[in-house]
Amino acid sequence: MSAELFSVFYQFADVFAFLILSAAGLAIVFGMMGVINMAHGEFIMCGAYVTVGLVNLGVPLPIAQILAALTAGIIGMIVEFLIVRRFYKRPLDSLLATWGLSLIVTQSMLLIVGSAVRGIGTPEGSFAIGGYTFSTYRLVLFGAAVAVLAGLYIIFMKTRFGVVARATMQNAAMAKALGARTGRIYSISFGIGTALAGLCGALYAPTMTLIPTMGATFVVESFVTVVIGGANVLLGTAPAAVFLAIIRMALNASYGQIIGQIGMLFAVILIIRVLPEGLSSVLVRRGR
Amino acid sequence: MLKLLDGPQTLGRGRIFWSCFLAVLAGALIYPVFADSYDVGNFAYFLIWIFMALGLCLMWGYGGMLSFGQTFFFGIAGYGYGVLAINMGGGTATIAALVLSVVIAMIAAGILGYFMIWGGISGIFFGIVTLSATLVLAFFLGQTAGPEWHIGPARLNGFNGMKGMDPLTVGDFDIEGSALYYVMIALIVIVYIALRMLVNSSVGNVIVATRENPQRAEMLGYDVRKYQLLTFVIGSGLAGLSGALYTSWGQFITPSSIGLPAAAMPIVWVAFSGRNDLTATLVGSFLLLFGFQTITVYSQQAALVLMGVLLLATVMLAPQGFVLGIGKLVVDWWSRRRRRDEGPALADAGRLQSDET
Numbered sequence: 001m002s003a004e005l006f007s008v009f010y011q012f013a014d015v016f017a018f019l020i021l022s023a024a025g026l027a028i029v030f031g032m033m034g035v036i037n038m039a040h041g042e043f044i045m046c047g048a049y050v051t052v053g054l055v056n057l058g059v060p061l062p063i064a065q066i067l068a069a070l071t072a073g074i075i076g077m078i079v080e081f082l083i084v085r086r087f088y089k090r091p092l093d094s095l096l097a098t099w100g101l102s103l104i105v106t107q108s109m110l111l112i113v114g115s116a117v118r119g120i121g122t123p124e125g126s127f128a129i130g131g132y133t134f135s136t137y138r139l140v141l142f143g144a145a146v147a148v149l150a151g152l153y154i155i156f157m158k159t160r161f162g163v164v165a166r167a168t169m170q171n172a173a174m175a176k177a178l179g180a181r182t183g184r185i186y187s188i189s190f191g192i193g194t195a196l197a198g199l200c201g202a203l204y205a206p207t208m209t210l211i212p213t214m215g216a217t218f219v220v221e222s223f224v225t226v227v228i229g230g231a232n233v234l235l236g237t238a239p240a241a242v243f244l245a246i247i248r249m250a251l252n253a254s255y256g257q258i259i260g261q262i263g264m265l266f267a268v269i270l271i272i273r274v275l276p277e278g279l280s281s282v283l284v285r286r287g288r
Numbered sequence: 289m290l291k292l293l294d295g296p297q298t299l300g301r302g303r304i305f306w307s308c309f310l311a312v313l314a315g316a317l318i319y320p321v322f323a324d325s326y327d328v329g330n331f332a333y334f335l336i337w338i339f340m341a342l343g344l345c346l347m348w349g350y351g352g353m354l355s356f357g358q359t360f361f362f363g364i365a366g367y368g369y370g371v372l373a374i375n376m377g378g379g380t381a382t383i384a385a386l387v388l389s390v391v392i393a394m395i396a397a398g399i400l401g402y403f404m405i406w407g408g409i410s411g412i413f414f415g416i417v418t419l420s421a422t423l424v425l426a427f428f429l430g431q432t433a434g435p436e437w438h439i440g441p442a443r444l445n446g447f448n449g450m451k452g453m454d455p456l457t458v459g460d461f462d463i464e465g466s467a468l469y470y471v472m473i474a475l476i477v478i479v480y481i482a483l484r485m486l487v488n489s490s491v492g493n494v495i496v497a498t499r500e501n502p503q504r505a506e507m508l509g510y511d512v513r514k515y516q517l518l519t520f521v522i523g524s525g526l527a528g529l530s531g532a533l534y535t536s537w538g539q540f541i542t543p544s545s546i547g548l549p550a551a552a553m554p555i556v557w558v559a560f561s562g563r564n565d566l567t568a569t570l571v572g573s574f575l576l577l578f579g580f581q582t583i584t585v586y587s588q589q590a591a592l593v594l595m596g597v598l599l600l601a602t603v604m605l606a607p608q609g610f611v612l613g614i615g616k617l618v619v620d621w622w623s624r625r626r627r628r629d630e631g632p633a634l635a636d637a638g639r640l641q642s643d644e645t
Binding site for chain 2: 034087091092093095096097101103104108110219220223224226227261269274276
């Protein structure tokens with residue numbers, strides 16, 4: 001009995017980790033600046049390629065993953081400085097600009113690197129509970145997802161940067177009048193967002209085939225999680241991921257991955273009819 | 289009725305504009321006489337996509353709804369045409385398949401639009417929800433390779449795509465080559481004129497008023513959701529028309545014409561052309577398709593990189609669109625020169641007037 005229970009938890013953890021890791025970076029950027037980074041998938045791809053490149057050079061996997069996330073974060077801050085910065089007053093145009101960037105990056109990668117890169121295998125290691133075997137790395141991913149949530153909580157709720165960032169999120173003009181350097185806050189937040197995207201790619205790099213278009217695998221999940229989470233991403237993203245993971249897990253188990261994804265999309269379309277502001281609006285209302 | 293052709297919502301009016309329009313139309317009509325049939329087929333191929341661009345122009349430029357789902361409806365109608373044409377056995381029934389597949393796409397748009405518009409989704413979320421639906425459809429069709437995925441005798445065939453449907457046919461006559469080209473020209477003229485009349489009509493004015501300020505339009509007594517849904521269904525239906533014509537043109541459709549990067553293409557055409565005007569979209573989309581096709585022969589990736597660069601350059605340098613901007617410059621220059629010919633006093637008056645507006 002406990003083996004079955006654990007198996008259910010394991011499947012939940014797998015989907016939950018995928019949703020959180022793919023959505024966290026997008027959610028932070030959306031929550032802070034109201035901008036959806038359409039090149040999110042390309043930062044994920046960047047994280048994966050850097051990880052594999054470093055591992056093939058002989059760097060141990062965990063260090064390669066951290067370096068990959070940092071690389072994505074630095075590239076993200078450069079992109080913010082060159083492009084995204086101009087569009088904070090025009091969020092729809094930021095969508096188009098980052099989409100243009102995404103096209104350029106994906107297709108250039110196809111031109112330069114080609115479609116196939118030698119991957120690295122999933123780290124070995126499994127354990128058995130009552131007749132079922134489970135991969136350890138999937139639990140590592142779940143741990144990483146929880147760590148990302150905890151890390152974001154600490155950064156945004158317990159540090160001085162977090163206080164100023166939340167003030168900027170609430171009312172940028174007022175925060176600026178009170179002396180917050182909102183430009184720098186935006187730049188750092190965008191960097192954190194893309195670093196999280198890079199981390200997602202780095203963590204999933206050992207489990208998937210590396211192709212320049214791999215980012216597309218993650219974008220649907222990250223989009224729907226952010227849509228369901230709503231405007232207050234610090235509050236909404238985690239419950240949204242729990243909710244979607246339960247739907248996805250149930251459908252995956254009985255009908256397979258693709259029906260799981262379609263079902264998740266239908267659930268999202270039904271929910272926006274009832275809760276267009278997302279789950280966080282309900283939580284905010286309860287809190288008052 | 290004809291008064292609606294020239295109105296406040298469309299650029300280009302008066303005798304000069306319509307003379308140019310007729311001249312271009314006449315050129316397009318006699319083109320197949322001089323060109324070889326391969327080029328005519330290629331031109332027909334460019335024209336297929338114009339409907340999708342005009343639909344997005346209506347939704348985005350006039351209605352203020354940035355839909356990333358044009359290829360979603362393109363795919364529904366494209367696959368719909370294939371399934372229906374195979375199941376109904378070709379022949380004149382293909383015309384019915386074309387009409388029905390567009391209707392199916394419009395029904396799908398009605399359902400998706402109802403949930404989004406009545407839910408109150410707008411702006412960025414409208415884009416990413418429609419894009420999510422598009423990508424999920426592409427993923428789904430991509431894994432339908434097995435023989436169990438069929439509708440009647442029509443196999444979906446996964447990434448390899450669906451084939452074997454008849455082209456548009458009337459009786460024994462296949463509408464292909466120059467015949468298809470003339471059908472396209474006729475459809476484009478009809479759609480273009482109809483859209484011009486729509487946006488200049490009272491319905492069009494409400495659509496534009498909703499774009500400018502949904503709350504104000506609502507306060508004036510309009511149920512803006514109905515107008516938005518109407519815009520979304522028409523715009524998406526035009527994408528469906530493109531899809532059905534595409535399948536009939538090549539007797540072939542694959543999931544790659546739905547997913548990324550295909551989904552970005554209509555956005556690039558319309559953004560580059562100038563989303564606020566139908567004529568600019570018509571001209572700009574045609575030019576871009578022509579350029580894209582020319583480069584794709586050498587390298588598809590390079591052509592797509594160029595599309596990305598154009599999109600980025602458009603939003604950074606000319607957010608209203610390049611074709612629209614250049615068109616306005618030419619018209620300004622033209623009218624200024626004419627005024628100068630008519631005398632300095634009038635030119636000053638003209639300048640004063642243009643400063644005020």
